[in-house]
Amino acid sequence: MPFDIARTRAAYPALAEGFAHFDGAGGTQTARPVIEAVSAAMTAATGNRSTAFVPGRRSLDLVAAARAAVADLLGAEPGGVVLGPSATALTYTLARTLGAGWGPGDEVVVSRLDHDANVRPWVQAAEAAGATVRWAEFDPATGELPAGQYADLVTERTRLVAVTAGSNAIGTAPDVATIAKTAHAAGALVCVDGVHAVPHGPTDLASLGADFLVTSAYKWSGPHLAAMAAEPARWASLRPAKLLPSSDAVPDRFEYGTPSFPLLAGVAAAVDHLATLDPTATGSRRDRVRAGLAAAQAHEEAVFERLLAGLTARPFVTVYGSPARRCPTVSFRVAGSAPAETAATLGAAGVCLSSGDYYAYEYFRTMGLRDSGGAVRASVYHYSTVEEVDRLLAELDRVAATGERMAR
Numbered sequence: 001m002p003f004d005i006a007r008t009r010a011a012y013p014a015l016a017e018g019f020a021h022f023d024g025a026g027g028t029q030t031a032r033p034v035i036e037a038v039s040a041a042m043t044a045a046t047g048n049r050s051t052a053f054v055p056g057r058r059s060l061d062l063v064a065a066a067r068a069a070v071a072d073l074l075g076a077e078p079g080g081v082v083l084g085p086s087a088t089a090l091t092y093t094l095a096r097t098l099g100a101g102w103g104p105g106d107e108v109v110v111s112r113l114d115h116d117a118n119v120r121p122w123v124q125a126a127e128a129a130g131a132t133v134r135w136a137e138f139d140p141a142t143g144e145l146p147a148g149q150y151a152d153l154v155t156e157r158t159r160l161v162a163v164t165a166g167s168n169a170i171g172t173a174p175d176v177a178t179i180a181k182t183a184h185a186a187g188a189l190v191c192v193d194g195v196h197a198v199p200h201g202p203t204d205l206a207s208l209g210a211d212f213l214v215t216s217a218y219k220w221s222g223p224h225l226a227a228m229a230a231e232p233a234r235w236a237s238l239r240p241a242k243l244l245p246s247s248d249a250v251p252d253r254f255e256y257g258t259p260s261f262p263l264l265a266g267v268a269a270a271v272d273h274l275a276t277l278d279p280t281a282t283g284s285r286r287d288r289v290r291a292g293l294a295a296a297q298a299h300e301e302a303v304f305e306r307l308l309a310g311l312t313a314r315p316f317v318t319v320y321g322s323p324a325r326r327c328p329t330v331s332f333r334v335a336g337s338a339p340a341e342t343a344a345t346l347g348a349a350g351v352c353l354s355s356g357d358y359y360a361y362e363y364f365r366t367m368g369l370r371d372s373g374g375a376v377r378a379s380v381y382h383y384s385t386v387e388e389v390d391r392l393l394a395e396l397d398r399v400a401a402t403g404e405r406m407a408r
């Protein structure tokens, strides 16, 4: 059955404003069921977690429901889902916790393709422990992160390999499973940044080979919250810094302070929403989420193909990277127009794209593009349309024409 784009778009009230959204990589629009779930949770009587009274029990239920939903999204166990305010905060917590057990001679491997949220926490934890940081390099021409290099990078001293499942800058989807195999053969743990990849297709913790997998709900139609999944036994083996009276249970042990219960309702609703993207899907929520994201992926790939073809056909556009396996995200520059200027001109026409380095700090630094403004990024999501792509390309033609006039 073809993807029902009209039905899909109708679930996003914000789309009625008429912007063309190409910044899903920075955060998607919110699906109506999410808005309704958050509102319902805020309308109902609330209380901090307690078994003593109904509002307190509701908060306990909201936490449990969010864990179960994320578990279905990632192929994890609900008891292995740590909830938190952002992927960055969760990764810092993990890095500080693991890093407390490292010392001189230990090694961690990070990549220059990753968002800084899966780089700096590890680099800083390694520095604090006197451990050594080793860098995986991407191919500047293709934007690929060759998995083969990990055979040299990983040694018996490697404690942790941090790698992205999808680059938020140029879309590259590295061969994480092979990288994880190499890491595991040496006894190292693997932390996978799924923030960019998870919204764009079915994800499975075990097939990725991830010991830890992080995702942010605001990249998949939900609220600004995040989650990190691992085997419950893995979490149980770790002792994070924590308050004395807070729960020592797993996974609660890794969660700081009182969570936003209404937003957790939104996390569960977002996963439920993803499970409706293929209306023909049946079975468990996990089955339906996988089917929904597979249907969305096929649609996104078709829209992205048109975008990429349009960009590469324009001589005044420079596209960075050409990875074979990728998420529907691309960075580029327009000749004669600084990235911030391009984004502002498109923004004035209601076409929303980011510019800069989007925290893919090492990528843009290595490419020598960071100091001159990075690039412009277009990211396709399941509510994107080919008409919006054509609108973006037409606006780019206008940007280029203005640039040419200015140069004359």
Ligand SMILES: Cc1ncc(COP(=O)(O)O)c(C=O)c1O
Residues within 6 Å of the ligand: 025, 026, 085, 086, 087, 088, 089, 115, 117, 118, 164, 166, 167, 168, 193, 194, 195, 196, 216, 225, 226
């Ligand atoms: C690939 C990737 N990793 C990590 C992050 C950080 O996520 P958060 O904002 O939840 O900390 C982002 C945010 O854009 C991202 O794109």
